[in-house]
Amino acid sequence: MKTLSENRCFYGTQGVYTHASSATGTDMTFGLYLPPDAADGPVPLLWFLSGLTCTHENAMTKAGAQAYAAEAGIALCFPDTSPRGERVADDDAYDLGQGAGFYVDATEAPWAPHFNMWHYVGTELPALLAKHFPIDPDRQGITGHSMGGHGALTLGMGLPGRFRSVSAFAPICHPSDSDWGRKQLTAYLGADTAKWAPHDATLLMRETGLDAPLLIDTGTADQFGDLLKTEALAEAIATRRQPAQLRLQKGYDHSYFFISTFVPDHVAFHAEALWS
Numbered sequence: 001m002k003t004l005s006e007n008r009c010f011y012g013t014q015g016v017y018t019h020a021s022s023a024t025g026t027d028m029t030f031g032l033y034l035p036p037d038a039a040d041g042p043v044p045l046l047w048f049l050s051g052l053t054c055t056h057e058n059a060m061t062k063a064g065a066q067a068y069a070a071e072a073g074i075a076l077c078f079p080d081t082s083p084r085g086e087r088v089a090d091d092d093a094y095d096l097g098q099g100a101g102f103y104v105d106a107t108e109a110p111w112a113p114h115f116n117m118w119h120y121v122g123t124e125l126p127a128l129l130a131k132h133f134p135i136d137p138d139r140q141g142i143t144g145h146s147m148g149g150h151g152a153l154t155l156g157m158g159l160p161g162r163f164r165s166v167s168a169f170a171p172i173c174h175p176s177d178s179d180w181g182r183k184q185l186t187a188y189l190g191a192d193t194a195k196w197a198p199h200d201a202t203l204l205m206r207e208t209g210l211d212a213p214l215l216i217d218t219g220t221a222d223q224f225g226d227l228l229k230t231e232a233l234a235e236a237i238a239t240r241r242q243p244a245q246l247r248l249q250k251g252y253d254h255s256y257f258f259i260s261t262f263v264p265d266h267v268a269f270h271a272e273a274l275w276s
């Protein structure tokens with residue numbers, strides 16, 4: 001692992017690191033914020049999975065989460081959203097290929113050799129963090145935005161017992177029934193829709209639900225609102241009687257202005273679960 005940068009931030013450290021990933025077969029870059037409490041021993045970890053077109057950098061520099069994480073004594077990890085590089089497959093569209101890994105392990109050509117973001121975020125990167133940083137692996141929460149919100153929800157439900165708390169900002173909720181999902185799941189996993197089910201939060205909610213507290217915020221003026229299919233997840237939550245807060249925030253769009261407004265609520269929500 002190599003350190004690319006470390007900056008003092010709210011009395012802790014915002015680092016950016018790169019490492020050779022066996023999951024993706026590429027070098028992967030991630031951001032890790034360690035709060036001041038990490039100087040005294042292991043701290044809980046909150047994952048922030050980003051959306052389409054993002055690198056590790058967008059949420060790290062635009063969400064404004066560090067101030068609240070410092071106060072709550074929680075580390076933040078900002079992974080990249082896909083493998084990258086000249087020898088990695090890509091597509092001209094912004095919503096497929098590099099920057100659009102959808103947090104799945106691809107089985108189809110040309111994506112399968114490198115696009116293994118489920119394994120990367122779910123297995124490889126947690127182990128790397130636990131080895132190199134003062135992180136308590138038994139106290140993890142996960143959040144994310146849009147495609148990253150989809151990742152937070154599907155990893156949260158797909159890895160029972162891993163996360164003590166799950167939240168999302170404007171998540172893609174039902175990718176099997178959305179133009180933000182069908183194209184990508186077909187490309188990465190093939191045309192057999194049965195293989196998509198573990199990567200669809202609405203279907204997972206109907207089938208298995210979530211064994212952790214859940215908070216979702218979505219703006220009523222989200223320019224991608226029709227693609228998110230929030231209503232399908234809301235119905236699945238209600239039908240299942242899943243304990244959850246699903247808040248529709250009046251006038252907010254899909255941007256980081258929306259995320260940074262509600263980031264304090266989300267960090268506090270995770271802190272309550274991670275420190276109890």
Ligand SMILES: N[C@@H](CCC(=O)N[C@@H](CSC=O)C(=O)NCC(=O)O)C(=O)O
Binds near residue numbers: 050051058146254
């Ligand atoms: N370029 C696209 C829209 C891309 C976009 O809005 N990406 C969002 C995430 S959308 C869902 O995953 C994002 O986080 N962008 C980065 C940022 O810093 O805002 C288009 O033009 O339509």
